[in-house]
Amino acid sequence: MDAKARGFACPRCTVGRCAPKTTTFVDVYHGQLLAMPNARAFICDVCHFVEFEQEMLDRLWEELYGEVAREDLQSVAGHKRSSTYGES
Numbered sequence: 001m002d003a004k005a006r007g008f009a010c011p012r013c014t015v016g017r018c019a020p021k022t023t024t025f026v027d028v029y030h031g032q033l034l035a036m037p038n039a040r041a042f043i044c045d046v047c048h049f050v051e052f053e054q055e056m057l058d059r060l061w062e063e064l065y066g067e068v069a070r071e072d073l074q075s076v077a078g079h080k081r082s083s084t085y086g087e088s
Helices: 054-078
Strands: 017-029 032-044 050-052
Touching: 017 050, 017 054, 032 054, 050 054
Parallel strands: none
Antiparallel strands: 017 032, 032 050
16 A cells, blocks of 8 residues: 555645545536546545545546547647748
């Protein structure tokens, strides 16, 4: 078990300790409320600062924006860069 899995000093209040727990992740996606219950996070026992696990956020981002992001990358990769001032 790594050190972060056991908790860490709170980066916001610097007094409390962020410990692994679950809470509801809430965001607005295309004008719609997105709520994901039982999301893994680290929550401070003093100020209640919440830091969601990066792995969970990466998976969520991939599910929501993955196809759009892949299309954007393909269009950028396929676009020929034009020369800028001073380049020949």
